[in-house]
Amino acid sequence: MIIKSAEFVCSNTQISKLPEPTLPEYAFIGRSNVGKSSLINMITSVKGLAKTSQTPGKTQLINHFIINKNWFLVDLPGYGFARVSKSLAEKWEKFIRQYLSKRENLQCVMVLVDSRLEPQKLDLQFIDSLGEMGLPFVVVFTKSDKQSKGKTATNVQLFKNELLKNWEELPDIFITSSEDKTGRDELISFIDQINQQ
Template identity: 50%
Template sequence: MNIKSAEFITSCPDYESVPDSDIPEFAFIGRSNVGKSSLINMLTNQKDLAIVSSKPGRTQMINLFLINDSWTLVDLPGYGFAKISKSKQEEFHEFVSEYLTSREQLRCVFVLIDSKIPPQKLDLEFCQWLMECSIPFVLVFTKTDRAKKGGVEKNIAAFTEAMSEWCDGLPRIYQASAKTASGRGPLLHFIDQAARAR
């Protein structure tokens, strides 16, 4: 897939504000500071489509981007905010959950995992919740260029082993680096195939 156009549509403070659409949507989510905005910019080949911040929890609304006039990239608030109040966290989790469980146009969720660190409880719990809700998802292990040699494979193996305790079939797994653009081709190919599927 070649990205010919990528434009910001809108930011929504709640699920009710998300505009109606009849084209496929692909949502990106992960723990705060997992490199989500950087990955989105890398995939779309634009430097500032999604705002990159050094402060965790920058994305606090549902952000929608129209790609190639044919599918929508949905940038969701991360989970596990360290710098905001508990009530605000609950508010985010509520409308993100509503979007994920109710949006008919949603084809797949891309769950971003930091490849540099061992499996985190929050990531595993979120994946388990997606499976319980029958929401299709894939795993994208980010920041692979910054991991120690052999560390990515070790952390992926540990993550999938932890998932196997409650998961019969594992989701697709991708590795990506926003810095080197590795993983861009396979991810866009998957989106292209999923968008075409009926």
């Protein structure tokens, strides 16, 4: 698939105001600052389409982007951001959960994980909650340009080991960098394959 167009559709805090669920949708989620917005820009090759920042907590709304006028990419606020108040964090969590459980056109949740870190409890817990909701997901390791391939491979293996404690089968796994475009073709092919079904 060639990405011919990528446009911002809307930002929302209310599930009732999301675009009509008539097109396939892929949501990017993960800890604050993991690189969700950067990955959307990398996939679409549109710099600045999704707003990025060095400061965690940049994305605070559900942002819809329409690709090739026939599928949606969704940029979500990050989880596990310590610097917002507890009540705000709970509000976001509830909102994200509501989105995940109600969005009928959601094809796959793309869970972003920082490839520089050893397995984090929060990511594993989030993945388990997707399992409980029965949602299809893949794991996308980000920022692979920041360390050696060997270090990335070690962290990916440690993560797989953790997943295998709770899951019989491993999900699809992607290794990416928004900096050097590692993993772009693989992610696009994956989405294309689901869109064709």
